[in-house]
Amino acid sequence: MTSFYTSLNGLKNSQTDLSTIAHNIANAETTGFKKSSVEFADIVANGSAANPRMTQGLGATVAGINQNFGLGAIEQTGRSLDLAIDGDGFFATRNTESNQILFTRNGSFSINAAGGVTDFAGKSLQMFDVDAAGAVVNPGTTVDAVIPTTNGAGSDLASITIEKNGLINAAYADGSTEPVGRLALATFVAPTGLRPVGSTNWEATGFSGGAAYELPGTGRNGQLLSGALEKSNVDLAEEMVGLITAQRNFQANAKAIDTATQFSQTIINLRS
Structure with missing residues (x-):
């Protein structure tokens, strides 16, 4: 089932987001430090001959980790x-x-x-x-x-x-x-x-x-x-909000895997 891999990509993306936020928080007092943020992009299964109304999404990927060179205090x-x-x-x-x-x-x-x-x-x-x-x-x-x-x-x-x-x-x-x-x-x-x-x-x-x-x-x-x-340009309040968001995204993807597992188990247990 593609949903497993879609949710797995989501878990990996959330881990990358969490790691980036943790790095920012760890350097909140580092002189001259510049914070970073993760940018995501969607993945779709599509082709030149495919029906655009039947395009299926396959999850998301990390498009880049952008550095913010805004002035610190x-x-x-x-x-x-x-x-x-x-x-x-x-x-x-x-x-x-x-x-x-x-x-x-x-x-x-x-x-x-x-x-x-x-x-x-x-x-x-x-x-x-x-x-x-x-x-x-x-x-x-x-x-x-x-x-x-x-x-x-x-x-x-x-x-x-x-x-x-x-x-x-x-x-x-x-x-x-x-x-x-x-x-x-x-x-x-x-x-x-x-x-x-x-x-x-x-x-x-x-x-x-x-x-x-x-x-x-x-x-x-x-x-x-x-x-x-x-000083560092890290805003701790902003990072804490991002931390909560990344945590919820991780939990949601984990729940999607759990749901897909239940579907698979139901199919395996079918009796003719």
Whole structure:
């Protein structure tokens, strides 16, 4: 009986929906996390010569798991190397071992002993080189963000400030301030085509297109907020409603299998 397989597909779809919702809930407090939702499509038995009035449905399938890149809540931290993007765009980081470029909305960065600005995994934040006036000298080409720990006069680094337009300024103990670079943000034609790789990182794919690097506040990029982090965009109330709906769908499909089983048992027990 096709009803068994139709309901079985429904059970599998409900499991996928439940797993996606559980993943969202588990990351409700993960900085820079973006929630996902499952999209379903129906399956029908049809052909060019078939009578459209006799088309039979065969259940549903998972059409895709869509990522929602809506802006999450902004939390003030007061730490200069905590960055949030007020709008579209991604921070770009480079794995110094594999040279792989990954993209993230998690703007929690720190400076290492060599002056490099890195994420918690040690990947280097990407920026544009600038001249002494803070103007970009090589648009479109990014480099690892490195803050000189001493200036030309030998004074030690005292503090770092990052402006809304991405300009990174280094202040030294002798009172001087120098522009170090302009932070680069990446945008994509189809960001939903990015592949999640864990730790709130994504990599570009053929579905997303290549990254376009621009300054914050230009094109589709949002401005930077220094001293702040973007929280997860998961709405727990919405996820709980979705959880209840997915649970009821699972129960309904299980009941349909139970009913089909009773039909089969009745047929088996027929006596001539």
